[in-house]
Amino acid sequence: MTMGSRVYLARLAALPVFDPNGDRVGRVRDAVLRLRTTNRPPQVVGLVAEMALRRRIFLPIGRVTSMDAEAVVLSTGMLNLRRFEKRPNELLVLEEVLDRRVMVEPEDRQGPAQAGTVVDLGMELNRNNEWLITRVAVRQHTGRLARRGHTYQVEYDRIRGLVGPTDTQGTSNLVALLEQMRPADMANALQDLADARRNEVAAALSDRTLADVLEELPEHDQVEILIQLDRERAADVLERMDPDDAADLLAELPKAEQAVLLDLMEPEEAAPVRQLMSYTPGTAGSVMTSEPVILTPDTTVAEALARIREPELSPVVAAQVFVARAPSATPSGKYLGMVHFQRLLREPPSSILGGLIETDIDPLTPETNLTEITRRMATYDMVAMPVVDNAYRLVGAVTVDDVLDHSLPRDWRDRDAQDAQEEADAQRQAQPEPRAGS
Known part of the structure; x- marks a missing residue:
């Protein structure tokens, strides 16, 4: 950077940050202004960078050696990994x-x-x-x-x-920046906003984007944002969420509000959500997705590969196809077995799925508890397992991310809870160890 060079701060958002060795430190999430006591313009004192595990740290502007359209590069030296906290005389640009x-x-x-x-x-x-x-x-x-x-x-x-x-303050430019991020990063950024600002920005997102972001937020933030929307909009957003995530969110609302929102949803979108909410919490039925990839046995490998390439499918859902008799929507016809995508890649495109299915792993039932699900998925190195009803119809699939979401503490996405835990851990480490024999 040369003297007098001009840098526009909003353009730094989401740029990667590298140390002098070329190792990535994190991504730029904001810039910090220090207000002056006179009419002099604010001073930019540093950047806020997000590291692994969503930790946001402060990077003094003096540590930055270059800033361009591709990356921010730091000078040598130790980084202060303390979580960033804004001071009273500071403003965050974005x-x-x-x-x-x-x-x-x-x-x-x-x-x-x-x-x-x-x-x-x-x-x-x-x-x-x-x-x-x-x-x-x-x-x-x-x-x-x-x-x-x-x-x-x-x-x-x-x-x-x-x-x-x-x-x-409006929302349009911040929304435009947020929509360039992954949903999990967007959710993390929203948690850093004041409650009123967070709700305002969330309401300005498209239904599809807001649905993706809600799935990544702590439950109390999900509820707070949803109840700030008018009910018609809330129902539209719920329709665009995965049925299992929509069911989890609705379960946090009063029964009367659940009924109103379900009635406002399109019947075909509400039906799988109602079904998921009918299962006992902590079972396969309550955590499964009701929309796995289901194909009939006469489907070709080429058709199956085209199906799992669809961009709206998550990696764990697209990792395998489940084969069942028609109909192919849940609850399907008789469940026959599954085919992993690696097997699909090894077979001729004209082969049919009926000759490739794996049948040696027993499916789950809706009543299977989380402990048993976790044990079986770990035993067989599975990223997803089928769930069948008493008639052996496929009613859904439990994916590894479903298991993780329900095995981790309820507040694992909550930044405030993470901060409190880190502080408690630091205090414990600071305590002197007891002497031997004491």
């Missing part, structure tokens, strides 16, 4: 500044100010090696309905309202 509604004074300071929305912040390095906000990219508001206008850049000192109440 969380608190992006999408703020501001007023832009005319260049000659004469006449009325124009309304706009912050799209990005540009920082530059001064002679004291400080990164200061010098430019603000703004989208103009036009007309009585504040429709989107053109985007332009202005000097920082022409902006009014950049620092102020959060009720002057």
Whole structure:
């Protein structure tokens, strides 16, 4: 980086961070501004990076040796791995500044100010090696309905309202950045927002995206976001969730609210959710997915491979196909067996599944408990196991991620709970060990 070079902070979001040896440290999740006591522009003091296990740490801006469209590179030295906590005089760019509604004074300071929305912040390095906000990219508001206008850049000192109440903040640009992330990363980013801001941003996501994100959030956050939506929208989002995840979420709501939302869902979408909710908690029936890949025995290998290549299928669901007599929707006809995708890759495309099925592993029943499911999946190195009813019809499949979700502590996705556990572990490690014989 050279003196006077300008960097736009929103463009750094999600960029990988590398150490001098080329080893990846994490990804950029935000930038930290330090507010001044005078009218001087805010100083950028560092970046927030997300490491493995969703830990967010602070990277001082002085440790950054280069920033471009591809990556952020750090200098040598130890990293402080303490979880990032914002200080009272600091602002986070993506969380608190992006999408703020501001007023832009005319260049000659004469006449009325124009309304706009912050799209990005540009920082530059001064002679004291400080990164200061010098430019603000703004989208103009036009007309009585504040429709989107053109985007332009202005000097920082022409902006009014950049620092102020959060009720002057929109969502469009932050949503655009979040939608570039994986659902799990989006969920993690939402947990870092204030409750009101989180609910506002979540409501601005598309139904499909919000459904994916809800599946990655702690249960209390799922409920909080869902109840903030109007019931028609909530039902639409539930329809786009996997039936087992929708059933788990509905189970956290009062019975009366469950009934209302199920009635608002399309009947064909509500039916598998109702069925899953009828099973005893902690059994295969309560944790299984009711939408595994089910094909008939006369299906060819080529057709099966085309089916599991469909992008909406998760890796664990696409890892095998289950073979059953028609119909192919749950509950299916008689269950015959399964074929793993590795076997499909080794066979001629014209071969039919009926000649390839594996039948040596007994399927689960809806009443099989989690302990037995875990034991059997570990014994046979399975990523998914079929679940059949008394008539030997396939009613679903338990996948390894289903087992993990229900075996881990209920709050394993909750960042606050993780922080509390880490603090408790650190305190225990700080306690002196008892002397021998004491």
